[in-house]
Amino acid sequence: MPARLEAPERLRAVPVKRRDPAVAVSPEKVTFAKDDSPYDSYDPERAARLCDSGLPDMDVCDFIQTPPVEADALSEAWSRGRWLLGLLVLQSTSSMVLVRYEQLLKDHLVVTLFLTMLVGAGGNAGNQSAIKVIRGLATGTIQTTNASIRRTLSQQALIALLLGTGLSVGGFVRVYVTNGSIANSVAISTSLFLIVMTSVLTGTALPFALARMGIDPANAGTSIQVLMDILGVAITCVTCDLILSQFAASLPT
Structure with missing residues (x-):
């Protein structure tokens, strides 16, 4: 008492x-x-x-600022290296997607030219969301309860929609100024919208998933970059293939 x-x-x-x-x-x-x-x-x-x-x-x-617990170099390298090796192997699977759509990349060079922009945008957007959730979990402002997860995902879904719309408009202008093709601009900007939406939601959910599995949520920062490399390549290839190969005839050049 x-x-x-x-x-x-x-x-x-x-x-x-x-x-x-x-x-x-x-x-x-x-x-x-x-x-x-x-x-x-x-x-x-x-x-x-x-x-x-x-x-x-x-x-x-x-x-109350306490320094992190010190560990010897070998132990830290082993702990971090195992995670990075797994991510390295996982990231290499994006090459299989590129092989599958090799003909698309040959016929439409614009996809290759803007692929790094698309993948990078996805990684950056997802990392922002992951850091926000990691910070919230560390400070206690965000919990791993179902209610807190739903509330956070709902908020980030709206943010993803706003970011995706704004960035896709900027991407359309960027491609059109450089390439001059409306069809190519639509394909790239649509891919960008889908990538940003996916990356924000994935970056939000990943720290929760890791925390539920008993894994340090801080690993979501590096994991989201690798996941969006793979998903970004897949989304770009599938979207551009549909628009440029299937619907190109209905779009102005």
């Missing part, structure tokens, strides 16, 4: 500093509740959460 001290009834208000554990609960009395705080028993994780939320006073944050 926290210790409580009630002030006389004539005492209507008292100045309370942010770092004081005192709370005025009614006009008739002031109740001082003594609770645990970072000053009494140092808890790095709890103190960091308070600091990130703006409590207590920000000058306290200077004292």
Whole structure:
């Protein structure tokens, strides 16, 4: 039970500093509740959460910044290398997609020229969303509960729609200025829209998935780059093949 001290009834208000554990609960009395705080028993994780939320006073944050646990070079290289090797093998599968659509790339060089732009946009957009969720999980503002996941995905879906629309318009202009073909511009900008939508939603969901599996959500930052390399290539090839090969006759050149 926290210790409580009630002030006389004539005492209507008292100045309370942010770092004081005192709370005025009614006009008739002031109740001082003594609770645990970072000053009494140092808890790095709890103190960091308070600091990130703006409590207590920000000058306290200077004292709760703890350095990461040091590890020898071999252990760290092994821990990081296993993950990177798996991502390397996974990323190499994008070459199979390129082989499958080799004829498309030969007939429409514009796809090859803008492929890095499309894949890069997907990786960047997905990484932004992943970092936002990772940050939220670290500070406690985002939880791994179903309600929190649905709320975060709904918010990011709207952001993905806005980003996809804006970037696809910019991509259309960029391709048209360079290439001068409406068909090519439609194909690339449509691919860009789909890639950005996919990357934002994937980047949002991936940290939650890793956390649910007991894997450090921070790995989502590198994983989303690799996933969007593969998905970006696949989306671009499939979309451009449909538009340029199947619907090219109905589009102005």
